[in-house]
Amino acid sequence: MQPSIIRTILLVILCLPLSGFDDLTRRSVEILPRWKKGDSFAFALTITRAREKSVDGRSTVSGKTRTHFTIEVLRADDNGYLVGWTAGDTTFEASLPSETFLRQVVDVMKGKQIVLQVDDHGTITGVQNWKELQSETLKAMDAILAKASDSHKGGTNQTLLSNLRAQWETMFATKEQVEQLCTRDARIYFMALGRKYALNEPHEYNDLLPNPIGGDPFPTRARIILKAFDQQSGQAVLSWSQTTDPKQAARIWESMIKDLASRRGKKSPEGEFARTIFMEDKADIVVDVRTGWVNRLTLTQSVNLGTRSQIDTTTIVRSVK
Numbered sequence: 001m002q003p004s005i006i007r008t009i010l011l012v013i014l015c016l017p018l019s020g021f022d023d024l025t026r027r028s029v030e031i032l033p034r035w036k037k038g039d040s041f042a043f044a045l046t047i048t049r050a051r052e053k054s055v056d057g058r059s060t061v062s063g064k065t066r067t068h069f070t071i072e073v074l075r076a077d078d079n080g081y082l083v084g085w086t087a088g089d090t091t092f093e094a095s096l097p098s099e100t101f102l103r104q105v106v107d108v109m110k111g112k113q114i115v116l117q118v119d120d121h122g123t124i125t126g127v128q129n130w131k132e133l134q135s136e137t138l139k140a141m142d143a144i145l146a147k148a149s150d151s152h153k154g155g156t157n158q159t160l161l162s163n164l165r166a167q168w169e170t171m172f173a174t175k176e177q178v179e180q181l182c183t184r185d186a187r188i189y190f191m192a193l194g195r196k197y198a199l200n201e202p203h204e205y206n207d208l209l210p211n212p213i214g215g216d217p218f219p220t221r222a223r224i225i226l227k228a229f230d231q232q233s234g235q236a237v238l239s240w241s242q243t244t245d246p247k248q249a250a251r252i253w254e255s256m257i258k259d260l261a262s263r264r265g266k267k268s269p270e271g272e273f274a275r276t277i278f279m280e281d282k283a284d285i286v287v288d289v290r291t292g293w294v295n296r297l298t299l300t301q302s303v304n305l306g307t308r309s310q311i312d313t314t315t316i317v318r319s320v321k
Contacts, residue, residue, distance in 0.1 A: 029229050029236055030196040033122040033292035035081055039073040041293075042088075042319060055308050064093040065106070069185075080119040082128065085186050086111065104144045108137055114182045122193025122292060124186060130178045141168050180210050189294055189316055192238050192285045197226035207242060209279070216252050218244045218279060234290040244279040253277060253305070278304040293318060 068088040075082035087109045115128040127133065145161050172178050195203060202225040208217035222242035229236045283299040297316040303309065 027199040027229075028196060029226065029289055031122075031193055031236060031287055031289055031292060033081065033118065033120070033190075033193055034290065035073045035076055035083075035292060037073050037076045040071065042068060042070050066091050074115065078120075080117070080125075083116040083118055083186075084113045085116055086113040104147075105141075108140045108144070109182075112136060114186070116183065116186055118190070122190045124183050124190060127179045127182050130175050130182070133182060134172050134178050138169065138172055141165065184210070185314075185316075188283070188299055188314065189297060191240060191283070192224065192236075192287055192294065193292055195224070197224075197236070197238070199226050199229065201225070209242065209244060209281070216255065218252055219248050220244050220279075229289070234288055235295070236287050236289050238285040238287070240281075240283040240285060242281050244277075246277050249277045249279055277306075278302070 067090040070084070070086045070088065072084040072086075073081060074084050089110070090106050112133060113129075114133065116124055117126040117128055119125055142165075145165050149161055170177075171181055197203065202223050204221065204223045207220045207222045209220050210217050220242040222240070224238055224240040227237045227239050280302045281299065282302075283297060285294060286296040287294045294316065295318045297314075299314040299316075301312045301314075303311075
């Protein structure tokens with residue numbers, strides 16, 4: 001056999017396993033932040049409060065809000081990243097005058113940069129400037145409430161204002177609560193980072209859903225799966241979901257209601273608390289694997305309490321400046 005033919009056969013044999021490994025690589029992908037200092041872009045965060053607040057079969061739908069944020073990588077090194085997350089203008093489906101109470105409350109965080117501490121896997125580990133945010137937001141709320149209290153426009157209820165101030169103070173009472181509140185949207189945005197995914201092979205894990213008013217978190221069972229990956233564009237499509245344990249959810253909700261009633265000096269609602277409780281979150285995520293930036297995320301959060309239900313939808317779209 002001629003040497004040239006032998007070389008050709010050997011070359012073909014050597015290439016066969018390599019082709020197989022190449023196909024295997026294309027079926028899995030690791031999604032990590034690959035950010036650089038100075039990276040900056042804007043994205044629109046559309047929060048659709050389509051709270052089909054269905055009560056006994058009758059539903060109502062609230063309006064939509066759209067808030068623009070700016071993200072900037074302030075530091076990138078072996079220890080991870082510092083990321084600036086700043087809220088801009090919020091627009092309402094039905095426009096509100098700038099002097100309205102709701103408009104002012106929504107704008108409390110406007111222009112305040114949240115400095116996120118993020119590890120090399122994209123997990124938020126803290127908020128570097130939480131003390132400043134705590135102080136600034138409470139001062140801003142005090143100013144808004146004082147102005148509302150002095151004004152009789154709209155028949156402002158003093159008890160309502162007092163309760164709102166107490167709730168706001170509770171939400172910003174500790175470092176943990178400030179971080180929970182200030183990272184809510186960012187944690188959603190980064191949720192797909194930090195894992196290696198195999199195509200159509202679900203990754204399941206236990207997690208905790210933060211309590212919106214600072215009580216015990218809700219234990220959940222979460223699931224995330226890589227649905228598609230385009231190697232040429234570097235775009236990965238993932239699907240994520242989590243559900244709560246009904247018994248644990250009922251226990252925590254009941255505790256929350258009793259605690260709120262106690263704070264307001266009222267008796268807890270009489271009768272057995274609704275036991276038919278179901279909480280489920282679902283998200284579709286499109287991420288650029290080459291950089292770790294999420295291009296689009298749509299999150300649907302559903303809560304069912306007996307005959308009452310509520311659905312919130314959050315859409316995050318990245319648009320480069």
